[in-house]
Amino acid sequence: MGCPTPAWPAVGATADGFGYRIQEFVPGHSRNQVTATRARLLITVLERHAGIDPDPQHCWSRFVREQVTGRRDELLRAAAERGPTGQPLADACERLLAAHGTVALPTGGLVHGDFRPGNILFQPGRVSGVIDIEALGSGSRSRADPSRPRRRGP
Template sequence: MPQSNMSDRADVRAAQAVLSEANHAHGTQFKLNHRFDDGVQSGAWLLLDDNGRRAVLKWSPVRDWARQIERAAGGIAKIRAAGYPTPAWLAVGTNTDGFGYQIQDFVPGRSPNQVTTSEAQLLIDILETHAGLDPDPQRCWSQFVTTCMTDRRDDLLQQTAETGPTGQNLVNACERLLAAHGPVTLPTGDLVHGDFRPGNILFHADRVSGVIDIEALGSGTRVFDYATLLSAHDITPEAVQMLCAAGEQVAGPGALAYCFAQVALDLAVFVHRRNLRPGIQNVSKLLDRVVILLNRTDGV
C-alpha cells in the first residue's frame, strides 16, 4: 500500500477517535465528512450531524498545545461578543490521549489566492477592529517579539543565515532595517491573532466572513498581525504599500519594522526546518518586503 494512503487512513482513524470522545463529552452527534487540506500543523475536518448542521473539527497532535486551545476559548467568546468575525466554538476539550480539540461553527467562504487592493482594504478594516480588543493580557505577543529580538536575536540571526545564501541576505537586510530605527518599544492592549495570513481569512460575498485558526490569540499590538500578513507570498505591489502604510500608522514605522524582522526571520527558519517547499521559495519575497520597508524608511 502506498505510504500516502497509509498516512491518510491513519489521519482518518485519529480524527474519528478525537471526534468520538468529543461527541461523548459534549452530547453532540457529528460525523466526519472530509478533511480540509490547507493546514500543515493540525487536522481540520468538515463535520455533519443528522440534521444537516455543518461544523469544523480542529485538533492538534501536539500535546503541549492542548492547554492553549482550552485557554483560547474564553478569548474567543470575548471577541465574538464584541462583534469580531470568528466562528463560534461549540465545544472544546482534551481527549484521553492528551490531544486538544475544538468544534466550531462552519462559515462559508474561501481564502484569497492573491491579496489585491480590495482584499487589503477589507483586511485593514478587520485589523483596525483589533485595537483595544485585548482577549488575554497574560499572553502577550509584544513581549514574545521583544524577547526574540533581544535575548534570542543572535541565535535567530545565526539560524536564518545557516539556511543558505538567501537566508544570509535576509539577515543582512533585517540588520540594516533594525539599525535604521533603533530601539523599539511595542505597545500592548490589542487583540493579536498570531497567524494573520490570507489562508486564515475567509471571504464571502465581498466581505470577510470568518477569521479562523485563531487558537494562538493573545494581547500585544496589532502591528504584529500586519507584519504577519505582509509575509504572505502573493500580494500585489499596491496592496503591499497599503498594508505598510496602515501598519506604520498604528505605532510608527519602527514598530512595523521590528515586528516584520522577527516574523521574516522566524518564518525562514520554520519553513527550512520542515522542508516546506512553497515557504522556502517565499523567503526571497520576505527579503523583498524588508527592502520595501527600508526604502520607505529612506523616503524612496
C-alpha cells in the same frame, strides 16, 4: 471579539490532553493570494482589533521582544543561511536593530497569531470568518505609519 469568528459550540480536551474547538460552519472560501480588494477587507478586520486585550498573559509583543533580545544572534545566523537572499536580510535586520535599539512594542490589541489568507474566509465583498485562532493573544497590531492616530471601533 473584534473579528468575525464562528461560534464555538464545544471546547475541551481529549483524554490524551489534545485540545479541540468545534466551530460553527461559516460560508466562504480561503484564498492563497491577497488581492488589493481583499487586503482592504483584511485591514478593516485588523482595525477592529484595537483596544481588545483578550489574554495579557499570552502577549505576542513580549514574545517578540524576548526572541529578539534572547535569541538575536541565533536568529540572524539562521536567516543568513537561508539561501542567496538570507545574508542581505540578516544585514538589513542588524542595521535596523542598531539604528533603533530596543523598541517597546505596544500591547493591548488583539493578535490572531496566524493571520494569513488560509485562515480567512471570504465571500464577495466581505470577510465571512476568521478561523484557527488557538494562538490568539495580546500585543501590537502592525501599522504602516505609527505616527497616524489609531481609528477606534468598527
